Structures are given as C-alpha cells and as structure tokens.
Amino acid sequence: MLQRVDRRQRVTGRIAEVFFSIQGEGATAGTPAVFVRLQGCSVGCVWCDTKYSWDPRAGREVALDDLVEEASAFPCRRCVVTGGEPLESPLFSPLVQALKARGFTLEVETSGALPPPPVAVDQWNVSVKVAGSGVPEAKRINPEAIRHFLALGAWWKFVVVDAADVSEVVRLAERFAIPRGRILLMPEGVRREEILERSPWVMEECKRYGFRYSPRLHILFWGARRGV
Numbered sequence: 001m002l003q004r005v006d007r008r009q010r011v012t013g014r015i016a017e018v019f020f021s022i023q024g025e026g027a028t029a030g031t032p033a034v035f036v037r038l039q040g041c042s043v044g045c046v047w048c049d050t051k052y053s054w055d056p057r058a059g060r061e062v063a064l065d066d067l068v069e070e071a072s073a074f075p076c077r078r079c080v081v082t083g084g085e086p087l088e089s090p091l092f093s094p095l096v097q098a099l100k101a102r103g104f105t106l107e108v109e110t111s112g113a114l115p116p117p118p119v120a121v122d123q124w125n126v127s128v129k130v131a132g133s134g135v136p137e138a139k140r141i142n143p144e145a146i147r148h149f150l151a152l153g154a155w156w157k158f159v160v161v162d163a164a165d166v167s168e169v170v171r172l173a174e175r176f177a178i179p180r181g182r183i184l185l186m187p188e189g190v191r192r193e194e195i196l197e198r199s200p201w202v203m204e205e206c207k208r209y210g211f212r213y214s215p216r217l218h219i220l221f222w223g224a225r226r227g228v
C-alpha cells in the first residue's frame with residue numbers, strides 16, 4: 001500500500017504537489033490557501049484537469065511530518081486538501097489531524113464517491129459527478145456518502161457540460177434534499193475560452209433553479225497549468 005509505518009512509526013504516502021495560491025472555485029473562491037494535492041484517484045472523469053494525480057504510485061513519497069512542515073512554511077493557515085480523490089489516500093486522515101493541530105482551517109475537495117472519515121474538516125466541498133463526466137452512475141453516486149456529507153453541511157459543486165447535466169443536478173437535489181443554496185454549478189472546461197463560452201449559459205441555469213454560479217479562477221487565469 002501507499003502508506004507504511006516504519007520502525008519509527010512514521011506515516012508516509014504520496015502527493016502530487018503542494019503550493020500556495022487562491023481557492024479557484026466553490027463557496028470560498030478567491031481565498032488564499034495552501035493546497036495539498038494527494039496522489040491517487042480511481043473515479044476517472046473524462047474531463048478531469050488533474051489526470052497526473054490519478055496513479056497512486058506516481059507523484060512523490062513524503063513523510064507526514066515533512067508534509068506538514070512544507071505546508072506550514074507558507075504564510076497562510078488555510079489549507080485545501082485535494083486530489084486526486086483525497087479520501088482514497090491513506091495520508092488523508094492523519095494529514096487532516098496534523099494540520100488541525102498546527103492551527104489550519106481545512107477545506108477538502110472530494111468527489112463524494114466515498115463517505116467522509118470521522119476527522120475535523122471545516123468545509124467539505126463535494127463535487128458529485130454527473131453523467132457528462134463519463135463515470136458509471138454506480139461509481140459516482142454513493143447515497144450513503146451523500147447523506148453523510150449532507151449531515152456535515154457540505155457545499156455541493158457540479159461541473160456541468162450540457163442541459164442533461166443540469167437536469168441531473170436538479171434530480172439529485174430533489175432526491176437527497178440538497179439545499180439549492182448550497183449547490184454551485186461550474187462550467188466544464190480546461191481552457192479559458194471554454195470557461196468563458198459556457199459561463200453565460202451556466203449563469204442562466206443558476207438563475208432558473210436557484211443555484212449559485214462558481215467561477216474556475218485557476219483555469220481562467222492560468223489554464224491547465226500545475227501548481228496554481
């Protein structure tokens with residue numbers, strides 16, 4: 001497995017990158033944060049903009065203590081733990097606990113395919129995948145996990161490609177009683193031009209259904225670059 005505990009009980013795992021930027025999307029878009037991108041994701045969205053984070057054997061191996069030091073070196077005590085699918089990483093829970101102990105406010109980006117472990121996260125950003133992701137429904141919709149995240153007051157972010165995706169968001173909101181005011185729609189796209197082209201349509205859909213529009217600032221300003 002990726003995680004191992006050696007004779008000194010050092011927790012290790014693999015990460016894709018650590019960087020200091022601003023939150024690019026969701027309820028806290030625009031907020032400075034340290035990003036820790038954990039390695040590994042088995043969800044497989046066709047439009048994923050971080051495919052380098054999929055392979056759990058890729059990235060670099062780090063010891064938990066060193067990772068916490070690396071994150072703490074930035075002049076910011078807000079951290080976004082992302083992936084990949086961070087809940088697939090054996091580093092996830094020990095990392096959250098260690099960062100909380102260092103005074104970080106924590107956001108977690110997850111696909112919602114797995115239920116949340118019992119750790120103290122300040123803000124869950126759950127991006128349940130709809131059909132346009134190309135992921136089979138049985139893999140992307142986990143009712144038990146969705147109910148857990150609802151109980152934790154999560155924010156819900158949906159990347160949408162077309163009207164069928166928005167209709168699915170409406171159905172999911174009704175099926176799971178997700179408050180519409182907690183739902184954000186984001187235009188799909190890995191290039192600035194795609195985001196700009198889809199955004200007016202997404203905004204109209206938000207007005208129609210009472211959802212909230214989310215920009216994707218990192219793509220708007222830096223495109224598909226890593227570490228931003």
Ligand code: SF4
Pocket residue numbers: 041042043044045047048049050051053083084085111
């Ligand atoms: S869940 Fe996230 S990291 Fe995994 S494939 Fe989908 S968009 Fe990419």
